[in-house]
Amino acid sequence: MSTSKKVLVLALAAAVVLGGTVTVFVMRSGATELTPAQTTQAHRLTLALAGVLPRSEDAQFNLDLAARTEQLIADCMPAHGLHYVPKNPRSLIDTETSTDFSSLEYAQKHGFGIAAWPSFLPSHENDSYTASLSEEAVTRYNQALSSCSDNSREKAGQEFGVDKGNSDYNKIDKKVTSSSRYRAAGQEWMTCAKERGYDYPSRLVLIQRLRGEYQGVMNELHGSNSDGTPYVNGEIQARAEADSKYQEFRQKEVSAAVTTFPCSQSLDRVYQEVFIEAAGYSSP
Structure with missing residues (x-):
């Protein structure tokens, strides 16, 4: 719905729409043709942004996108001679306190989600590995991770039809609100x-x-x-x-x-x- 979903997600550290910080992911790709699978995902995103999907399905889209991005990062890092274990997507996506206008129980507990503290699982999958690296290797690890993360977010976004889903939502939302x-x-x-x-x-x-x-x-x-x-x-x-x-x-x-x-x-x-x-x- 317009006031709850006016954000171009999908986030890998989403907090609270209108209530906290949201890490917004926007594709940089110029791709125009989508596969049937990408079209389905784009449609799914459009409905999620509009608040039409049940909240659980909305959250699952974010979790699926985060999980795919993490796997792509793990696939990318060995090319740099480094190791990476995909993080649990629930350590990146807040499925507990993100704003839910459809639930009276949520309103009674969190209001509009403004003052709610984001809830993420702890993430320690790569701690022991990075702790074993030299200072120089840690610098190289962080540089490689940054590059792999950027590329993986873009590729996952393409697979999930993020540009198309966002674009369709914005066009339809303007029609609705007018x-x-x-x-x-x-x-x-x-x-x-x-x-x-x-x-x-x-x-x-x-x-x-x-x-x-x-x-x-x-x-x-x-x-x-x-x-x-x-x-x-x-x-x-x-x-x-x-x-x-x-x-x-x-x-x-x-x-x-x-x-x-x-x-x-x-x-x-x-x-x-x-x-x-x-x-x-x-x-x-």
């Missing part, structure tokens, strides 16, 4: 939300306002230790979760998401219906 039916649904959302105490022209604006408040809270929490070293992510999370302003923001975000949830369900249902019609697809 349609009279979706605009009417947006007005209904605004009226519904206002009746519940949230006077905003759209859900996107509400989320943007909350995100601005969140950034202000986090700016105060970022800093450095007594020895001058910057806080690492784990320390920032611990500081935030013990901070009263952060806790107040989380409660405010959850309240906004839960209170406007019925309004959003109606809006998203219309978006998906109009998207499928505009795309000429059959319901998945």
